[in-house]
Amino acid sequence: MGSNKDLAEKLSDIADILDIEGVKWEPRAYRTAALTISGLSEDIGKVYREGRLLELEGVGKSIANSIKEYVETGKIDKYEDLKKKYPIDFDSFRKIRGMGPKRAYLLYKKLGIKTVEDLKKALDEGKIQNIEGFGKKSEEELKKNLESFMNVKNDRLLLGYVIEYAGSLIEKLRKSGLFERVEIAGSMRRMRETIGDIDILAISEKPEAGMDFFSKMDEVKGIVVKGPTKTTVELGIGTTCDIRVLPKESFGAAMQYFTGNKDHNVKLRKIAISKGLKLNEYGLFKGKNSIAGKSEEEIYNKLGMDFIQPELRENTGEIEAAQEHKLPKIVEYSEVIGDLHAHTKDSDGMNSLEEMAYAAEKRGLKYIALTNHSKSLPVAHGLDEKRFSELNKKIDSFNEKSSIKILKGVELEILKDGSLDLKNESLKELDFVIGAMHQNLNMGSKELTARLIKAINSGMINTVAHPTDRIIGQREGLKLDFDKVMEACKNNDVLLEIDGYPERSDLPFDLVKKAKSYSIKFSLGSDSHRTEHLRFLDLAAAIARRGWLEKKDIINTLEYKEVLKLRR
DNA sequence: GCCGTTTTCGGCCCGACTGTTTTCAGTCG
Structure with missing residues (x-):
């Protein structure tokens, strides 16, 4: 029994080794497949068993066979053979800046370095600088990068906790007076739930002065690279930040290019080539003439397609749809x-009903569902029927006198056997019921799926809370059979929730897309x-957008009274 | 090894930066 991550790492290792051997193009194929698999939100074993391997981007006959081997035996012969020949910990080296496969191999050949520990020892002994192709500076560089590799806890940061920080960086740059324009690009602009770094694009008449200003900001801990138009720094919050300065006439092309994702861009470039054009961050070119570049729209249009919103740029069919x-x-x-999901201090929240409601109103919302936990979640001070009934009265009187409306809700425990934590009479008094599984999750996939479906079939819940139950960086999602769950939701008019809490970001966008294909609403x-x-x-709205949802797919776009009508 | 609006064979994204070279390879995004 392996995992997507482990398989992806093995495929990347194969790519690295083939690279060393000077094999052309094959490494690229393995890397593409590795990337696809590491980004998959369903179990690769399941994809194999359902005979869908060849549908995966970059997976053809040969790699599909390797995956089959892996799923069935946990091993890949090709990998084991290559690994015997090159017993090098490529997987760790890959994560050290400046250590690619070629250098890893060179150090293995010259110094017998196989592991990170070996590398550290050689660096400490000053052996690296004498190797041909390395020098004193490379050694220093590697030392530094090894250090930060060992200190790194989690390589990607959660969007929800970085987005405002990035916004303030941008503001500072704008106010410096050194730039005509400063914008966020990269995965943050695509609103991916985790980000690997922060990408900033700028237009400037004085790029060097701009680079200087940027690299000396308070937030900057160290400089990684610094050139006249491109600088990378390490920020105090534990991520790197790239800034790139481009000419005005190229800004749209640059925004397009640096927003990504990579697969999306590669496909666009191929389309450009097929039309006898060339696309890079400076523009779309016919021969030497730029035919687009100022805006993203004109680039997409000249390539024969509609403009694609940043959140959709994942190469999951958006380019074909735009064409x-x-x-x-x-x-x-x-x-x-x-x-449609919030807590108050009545259960495990920090603020009162009034504070939550008025804060929501201040953000421009027309209603908020207060969905406190139910009694079987004692760690969260879950409420019983009696306390819910009292809280409901408070909400009714609040609603009478205020313009923002509160929905009487609950985040209801779905118990071990699939029964519900509150009596039906009590549930009938509520406006919005979120079914949730927080406890007793150590059961098999079949049992968990059956448990959830029993709750969906009860006719008493409106939506399913954070359906995969993943916590990013801490635990994988539950191995539910989503086809069955979605089928049940569809038959019972039960929604799926998109929980925007950063660690959850649940449903993930690809499952949102899948659920939409079942005509489920959210x-x-x-x-x-x-x-x-x-x-x-x-x-949460960003994930909805990334999952291709339209206004009609989401009940939070309805007026308060319309949402009330959904409750039977 | 993968893939198809020039193709089932013959291509495969492209430019910046660094350090070590003495014109470029390796790495990165």
Whole structure:
């Protein structure tokens, strides 16, 4: 029994070794496949068993066979053979800046370095600088990068906790007066739930002065590279930040290029080539003439397709849809007018009912569902029927006198056997019921799926809370059979939730897309436990956009009274 | 090894930066 991550690492290792052997192009193929698999949100074993391996980007006959081997035996012969020949810990070296496969091999050949520990020892003994192709500076560089590799806890940061920080960086740069324009690009612009670094693009008449200003900002801990138009620094918060300065006439091309993702860009470039054009960060070129570059729109249009929103740029069919003019009109952030998952201090939140409601109103919302935990979650001070009934009265009187409305809700425990934590009479008094599994999750996939489906079939819940139950960086999602779950949701008019709380970001966008294909509708929630968390609703909206959802797919775009009608 | 709106064979994204070279390879995004 292996994992997607382990398989992806093995395929990357194969790529590295083939690279060393001077094999042309094959490494690229293995890397593409590795990338696809590491980004997959379903178990590769499942994909294999359902005979869908060849549908994966970059997986052909040969790699599909390797995956088959891996799923069935946990091993890949080709990998084992190559690894015997090159017993090098490529997987760790890959993560050290400046250590690619070629250098790793050179150091192995010359000094017998196989592991990170070996490398550290050789560096400490000053042996690296004498190797041909290395020098004193490379040695120093490697030392530094090895250090930061050993200190790194988690390589990607959660969008929800970095986005405001990045916003303040941008503001500082704008106010410096050295730039005509400064914008965020990269995975942050695509609103991916985790980001590897922060990418900033700028237009400037004085790029060198701009680079100087940037590299000396308070937030900067160290400089990684610094050139006249491109600088990379390490920030105090534990991530790197790239800034790139480009000419005005190229800014659209640069935004397009640096927003990514990589696969999306590669495909666009191939399309450019097929039309006898060339696309790079400076523009779209016919021979030496630029035919587009100022704006992203003109680049997409000149390539024969509609403009594609940043959140969609993942190479998961958006380019084909844009060519056929069939992209959905995805939901706007401003169209989400209510929050359908929040807590107060009645259970495990920090703020009162009034504080939460008024804070939501201040953010421009028209309603908020207060969905406190139910009694079987004692760690969160879950409420019993009696306390819910009292809270409901408070909400009714609040609603009478205020313009923002509160929905009487619950985040209801789905018990071990699939029964519900509150009596039906009590549930009938509520406006919005979120079914959730927080406890007793150590059961088999079949049992978990059956448990959830029993709750969905009860007719008493509106939506399923954070359906995969993943915690990013801490635990994988539950191995639910989502085809069955979605089928059940569809048959019972039960929604799936998109929980915007940064660690959850759940459903993930690819499962959102899948659920949409079942014609399921969605509820969005910030899962706020304090007023400051209400901004996470935008992150839920971002996932909705990344999952191609339109206004009509999301009930938070309905008016308060319409949402009330959904409750039977 | 993968893939197809020039193709089932013959291509495979492209430019910046660094350090070591003495014109470029390796790495990165």
